[in-house]
Amino acid sequence: MSNKYIYGPVPSRRLGRSLGIDIIPFKVCSYDCIYCQLGHTTDKTIDRKEFYQPSLILKELKEFLNQDIKADYITVSGSGEPTLNSELYEIISQVKLITDIPVVTITNGSLLWDKEVRYALKEADLVIPSMDAVSDEIFKKINRPDRRLEVSRVLEGLMEFSGGFQGKIYLEIMLVKGVNDSDSEIYKMKDIIQKLRIDKVQLNTVIRPPSEKSAVSLNNEEMTNIKEKIGADIPVEVIADFERTSKAFYNIDIENEVINLLKRRPCTLVDIANALGIHNNELIKYITEMKRKNVIKSYSIDNSEKNYYKVY
Ligand code: SF4
Numbered sequence: 001m002s003n004k005y006i007y008g009p010v011p012s013r014r015l016g017r018s019l020g021i022d023i024i025p026f027k028v029c030s031y032d033c034i035y036c037q038l039g040h041t042t043d044k045t046i047d048r049k050e051f052y053q054p055s056l057i058l059k060e061l062k063e064f065l066n067q068d069i070k071a072d073y074i075t076v077s078g079s080g081e082p083t084l085n086s087e088l089y090e091i092i093s094q095v096k097l098i099t100d101i102p103v104v105t106i107t108n109g110s111l112l113w114d115k116e117v118r119y120a121l122k123e124a125d126l127v128i129p130s131m132d133a134v135s136d137e138i139f140k141k142i143n144r145p146d147r148r149l150e151v152s153r154v155l156e157g158l159m160e161f162s163g164g165f166q167g168k169i170y171l172e173i174m175l176v177k178g179v180n181d182s183d184s185e186i187y188k189m190k191d192i193i194q195k196l197r198i199d200k201v202q203l204n205t206v207i208r209p210p211s212e213k214s215a216v217s218l219n220n221e222e223m224t225n226i227k228e229k230i231g232a233d234i235p236v237e238v239i240a241d242f243e244r245t246s247k248a249f250y251n252i253d254i255e256n257e258v259i260n261l262l263k264r265r266p267c268t269l270v271d272i273a274n275a276l277g278i279h280n281n282e283l284i285k286y287i288t289e290m291k292r293k294n295v296i297k298s299y300s301i302d303n304s305e306k307n308y309y310k311v312y
Pocket of ligand 1: 030031033035037038080081108
């Protein structure tokens with residue numbers, strides 16, 4: 001079955017088996033993060049739109065669930081920032097009516113100052129917002145936001161959301177070496193974290209191929225040091241997956257299809273996803289693992305910003 005909106009379930013270290021709902025076209029986002037695994041943002045905006053009819057998304061989800069698919073979470077995210085979808089409340093509340101599987105929304109948190117966005121998220125069981133910077137200069141460097149966004153406004157939104165939301169909140173911080181990992185930024189983040197009502201902090205780093213080559217990961221020891229600096233009353237965990245992808249979730253047929261395609265011609269992530277009918281967010285797990293196994297490698301042509309993949 002070819003699906004437009006639903007993909008997976010895909011393995012997720014923090015969510016188990018995650019059935020994804022993509023409610024945003026590629027790549028509409030309020031940020032253009034230097035570490036983005038999907039590549040550059042092509043439509044940078046904070047203007048919310050319907051994008052897709054909720055009834056079409058829900059129809060596809062029902063068909064999926066009728067196949068008796070097991071999932072630990074239904075994850076509302078996308079090929080961009082999901083809170084930009086103005087029908088988010090309708091989508092989440094309707095999903096809650098058709099299944100008992102908990103619903104999580106992964107968001108960059110940039111629009112939480114908007115009360116309609118906070119309202120839209122209220123039926124979710126878990127929300128995972130990001131906070132990669134608290135200083136204006138670092139915010140602009142790492143997240144490259146829409147020009148109408150100020151870090152102070154984003155942080156106020158996060159504060160307001162965390163105070164009113166009834167479900168669980170895991171705050172994700174993506175750490176990039178030399179960009180947002182200085183002691184001064186980490187301790188400023190800690191000050192903000194202590195004012196938030198959140199369940200835990202999850203520290204991540206650049207494990208998957210980033211949008212910019214300059215986005216480099218921290219190692220395990222550096223991540224643990226930061227965990228200790230932030231850790232206090234709120235649990236902090238390192239979720240960066242330095243280990244291999246779990247074999248239980250790895251479909252060798254998909255790996256072989258990627259190899260066969262790349263033997264014919266080098267492709268970008270989006271080329272591969274389109275050619276094989278696999279969602280970007282699922283494919284990226286295979287690409288990461290295949291790079292780690294030295295089956296494929298990435299390169300750019302004439303210093304262009306696009307990452308191409310080819311077999312070794
Ligand atoms: S990482 Fe998320 S927030 Fe950042 S550019 Fe990519 S999709 Fe947008």
